[in-house]
Amino acid sequence: MTDQWVSFSRRGVAELVHLKGEIDLANANDIGRAIVARTTTADAVVIDLTAVSFLDSAGVRLLDFIVGDLDDRGKPIRLVVGERGPARMTLQLCAFRTDLLATDLEKAATELGR
């Protein structure tokens, strides 16, 4: 049901979450459930937001929840955003911690997947 927005892969121990398209109030909950089902036991998570064309506060709430969950478990997480673009804009407007953000998927995945 959420396949058009979210897909998964793995790099070492890191769970890679690839998001694309518009994430908003209408689909954020479903996407969130799909992601949590894969990340709840992961040792590291990288969420790739570079293909996201729109991200609203419901999407931010979803990312905030996942980050909080991994922080609580002491596992690392990175959000990969482009140098510019809608996802980076929204996250910056919400003042997400800069240590969470990365621009290079490969680098972030390799670093966390070890």
Place this chain on the structure above:
Amino acid sequence: MSESGVPDVTQELRLPWDDDPEDLYEHAPCGYLTTLPDGTIVRVNETFLAWTGYVRADLIGHKRFRDLLTPGDQIYHETHYAPLLAMQGEVHEIALEVVRPDKRRLPTLVNSVLERGPTGSPRIIRTMVFNASERRRYEKELLHARRAAEASEQRVQVLQQIVADLAAAPTVAEVAEAVVRAPEPAFQATSTSIYLVDAERDQIVAVASTDPTTGNWDDMPRSSTRAVAEVARRGDLHVVGTVAEAEEHFPDLAESMRRSERRSVVLLPLTTGPAEGETGITVLGVLAFSFRDERGLTDGELRMIRLLGQQAGQALDRARLYDDVRRREERASFMARTMRSMEVEHRLLQRARRLVERMVAEIADWALVRLQVGPAGVVEYHGSPAPDQAKLDVRTAAAIKSGEPVFATDGDGLGCTVLPLTVRGTVLGTLAVRMAPDRRGVEAERKFLIDLADRSALALENARLYEQERAIARTLQRSLLADSVPGSDPRFAVETHYQAAAQDMEVGGDWYDAFLITANKLAVVVGDVVGRGIEAATTMGQLRSAIRALASAENGPARLLEGLDRFCDRVDAARMATVVYAEIDLLSSEVAYACAGHLPPLLYEPAGSPQYLLQARSAPIGSRAGDRRRVEHRMRLAAGSRLLLYTDGLIERRNRGIDQGFEILAREYARMRDAPLKGLAAGLADTLVGKDHGDDVCMLCLTLGTEERLERSIGADPLQIALLRADMRGWLAGHGVETECLNAVLLACSEAVANSIEHGYRDDPFGVVDVCATISPETVEIRVADRGGWRGPGNDFARGRGLQLIYESMDEVAFDRGDDGTRVTMRRHRGDNHD
């Protein structure tokens, strides 16, 4: 010597020694008695004395012949012997028994002759006595044999009746009933019970008894130490003559005998297979019959009993086979009916549905089909109650992994059998079923289920292939349709919609297309090829390519249609296709259109009401009877105009005239004038035809130019926000708003609308949010208004974040909350002027 040389036997032969007549009398090979007419013995020979043990002196003059006889024979002597002798003068072969001094009896045969005196009065009786001991023994033996034969015959009759009953007993239960009635008439048993072996459950079960107050009726494992189980294992007849014997070998039997006051018990295995004594016999049950008294059994009886065991065993075997055959017939019939029922449906989901419904109707109380096809798979189930999901998942995974069925067993806590649905070695999915625990034929039941799964898998696979073929035709059609409809040109926007027939139909030949002929000239097309299926889809693709090839800056719609007429000479399948074709000059906003037998386009201009474009009509492509003079019509469109091209599936209904269809379409089109373009066509199709329609629907909606103001009204549904965003993105781009500003405005607008939906209309799913956007060279202004009851953001962290995003992404934000709703006005400077 006679003349013939043969000795003359009329004269005595001279013996080589003297034969003393006295000696001959005394030692003759028979006894001689001479008595007076009253029976008094006056002379007796030695032979008689030697046979009887009497002394001559005791007899002569002291005894009458009849005194020597048994009491019974004395009466016979008086009533028969004496009168006969008196009347006939002689009697022959009278059987009489002489009582010897030691009281033993000597069976004899007696001949007597009465000699009369010259006056005719009786003078003397001469009696010859033959020893009949041997003869009597022989007679006794004969009698005994006859009696034995009679008893045997009675048993045989009883057994014959039983065998006849057995032959007529069609079920195991009836065989048991017949067998249990045999021992009482045949062997004078007191009571009888029958036990049957259930090989698959490895149990022995008591099924019938003529005296249910005796015995132990619990099921026992075949390995039990109880007497019945022991005999079933050994397979030969056990006669337990006394309680003491039972005590020694079968304590449980001794206990039961004491309790029910029995002295002897016969335990007879009911066998089938080779004759007794050979290996390979099968014990199907045990017949136990008992006697109130101690009872020995003759060889004949034992033979009969063994025979009964074999007859009953064979009858049981036959009844079991018969039961199996009947069950198989039922299963086969169920299978045939189920397969027929499935074949009526062509679609995968419906077939799966039929399968589980048929199973629950006849053989199961719950059934589920799970197919690993498509992204979501197919799950169909029927019946109740549903089993434990977690356990079922485990079993399903096991069946898929191994490719082998996992059968329900007693006490597994689930009771469901899961069978893989396998076709050509590939596991397509699983069939889970819960059936009433069947006591018999477990093995046959398993084979049946495997067969059912195999055949169902094939039927489901065929449905899947059918769907796949349909899907391929659809994909071909879709790929032709979806190809490169131009977007991201701020001067126009195109929205298309294709809805396949809901009923089980092959793909149709409807199509739409939009393409740029030159940088400033756009062509839009909707057409309909006659026929269905892959051929129609292919023809549609050819026509579509032909139109693209024929479209040029110089030609115009009329000449393009003439080109299509010529095209039909080579591609006959395209004949009678209908087409509406329009070219739009993006600089002058002039439209030129032509209709070849197609329904008229519907135009909606910002000021005014929808109108059908009824000019420039001619016959379908390649028509021979119709008017093929191709004409076109030109007109200028206002910015923000919407032009709708569509196929007949949108308005044609069997139960209403086409005029009415036109009216309804125009009315709905007007009603949706403020709806976002994205989703407009789908919304129209929803309203006009719904989901259950019999024809394909193909639509193309073109918005021309960028409106000065963007005004939209959307329902209070989160899904609508994305549609609004699409319109607004196009509108902002059309006005040349740079990316960063555009993204910020989209974010703020989305958050504001989300606020209205989540707070203003939290209790009103039918609420409407109005959005109005205006633009100047310096700023973009968005107004979002609802008529709901705003609750304030204070207690909602997430919405608080939404508001934060609005404030962060816009330069000016003003909330105006009144009794009749809330209005947010947001402004952002364009370019580098953003703070």
